[in-house]
Amino acid sequence: MVSKLYDNPEIWRIDVPLPENPLRNLNSYVVRSNGHALVIDTGFNRSECHEALWEGLRELEVDLGRTELFLTHLHSDHCGLVQGFVDRGCQVYMSEVDYEYLRNSREKGSWGYMEQWFGREGFPDEEMKLQASGNQARLYAPKEMFPAAKMKNGDTVHVGDAELLCISTPGHTPGHVVLYMPDGQILFSGDHILFDITPNISVWRNVPHSLADYMESLRKVKKLPIRLTLPAHRKNDGDVYERIDAILEHHRIRLEEIRRAVVEEPGTDAYTVASKITWSMRGKKWKDFPPNQKWFAMGETLAHLYWLVDAGYVKRWEEDGKARYQAAEAFCAIAI
Numbered sequence: 001m002v003s004k005l006y007d008n009p010e011i012w013r014i015d016v017p018l019p020e021n022p023l024r025n026l027n028s029y030v031v032r033s034n035g036h037a038l039v040i041d042t043g044f045n046r047s048e049c050h051e052a053l054w055e056g057l058r059e060l061e062v063d064l065g066r067t068e069l070f071l072t073h074l075h076s077d078h079c080g081l082v083q084g085f086v087d088r089g090c091q092v093y094m095s096e097v098d099y100e101y102l103r104n105s106r107e108k109g110s111w112g113y114m115e116q117w118f119g120r121e122g123f124p125d126e127e128m129k130l131q132a133s134g135n136q137a138r139l140y141a142p143k144e145m146f147p148a149a150k151m152k153n154g155d156t157v158h159v160g161d162a163e164l165l166c167i168s169t170p171g172h173t174p175g176h177v178v179l180y181m182p183d184g185q186i187l188f189s190g191d192h193i194l195f196d197i198t199p200n201i202s203v204w205r206n207v208p209h210s211l212a213d214y215m216e217s218l219r220k221v222k223k224l225p226i227r228l229t230l231p232a233h234r235k236n237d238g239d240v241y242e243r244i245d246a247i248l249e250h251h252r253i254r255l256e257e258i259r260r261a262v263v264e265e266p267g268t269d270a271y272t273v274a275s276k277i278t279w280s281m282r283g284k285k286w287k288d289f290p291p292n293q294k295w296f297a298m299g300e301t302l303a304h305l306y307w308l309v310d311a312g313y314v315k316r317w318e319e320d321g322k323a324r325y326q327a328a329e330a331f332c333a334i335a336i
């Protein structure tokens, strides 16, 4: 299903379904000018996404000889179908940071590293095995690594007469990039800013402060003049500046909630903390969460715990190979 969102340059949205995924859909955007097209993000490498994306591109009659693909970040629901574009000779753009991250993690097998890490933080072995088999990011990733032009903050992409600026917004992934069109003041926000769900902020190998990075990236985008925001999932209604403030406040409240859980149980582990947090899972109790949702919740909890440790609100230490947490003695309201 395609819908037109803007006239000059033409901006279209292809609605790509994400079956059995709480995100529900991916918005793949197509910018067209003077016979050229830029596709932004693809959907998972699975048949339902493939059909919707390519049906949309056929409906729009894009000339694949003059089409390029931009990937906002390394997650499989954004880059899963990249190979179809590579096979047709289309130029692919991706941030240098996420490209190298993806390449390294595929070569070195980062999942084993993450499992050991989460295990040290209290994630139970039996749930680890269950989450591995149901993790869509693993199941529907691109089949192989692909060639791409590696983009940096401030680089531009041209589509016919239209110019889009790459702005680094690390946080949701280490090299997440939003695209900004100064003409029209349009922001393709990827997963940096979503409107009716909050982007997942997790922990990453060799990224010490992902939540601090994310909040800084939100404040960076808030300085831009923006008239239209086009997020990668679900709806795009709402005021982007209000939404940024609401997301920042969401994280401040979650930091308070996590600190409270640590105060209540000195010496606790991250998994226990995660089980006590209010997650929006349609009323489901923690014990009924699917294992891969527990995995995401664990990553999110760790990002917040590490922020609290960095800021001095919480202490972390390791005992017999397991991480433990305790609130620092004197504390006041959390300032982000």
Ligand SMILES: [Zn+2]
Binding pocket: 073, 075, 172, 191
């Ligand atoms: Zn994402």
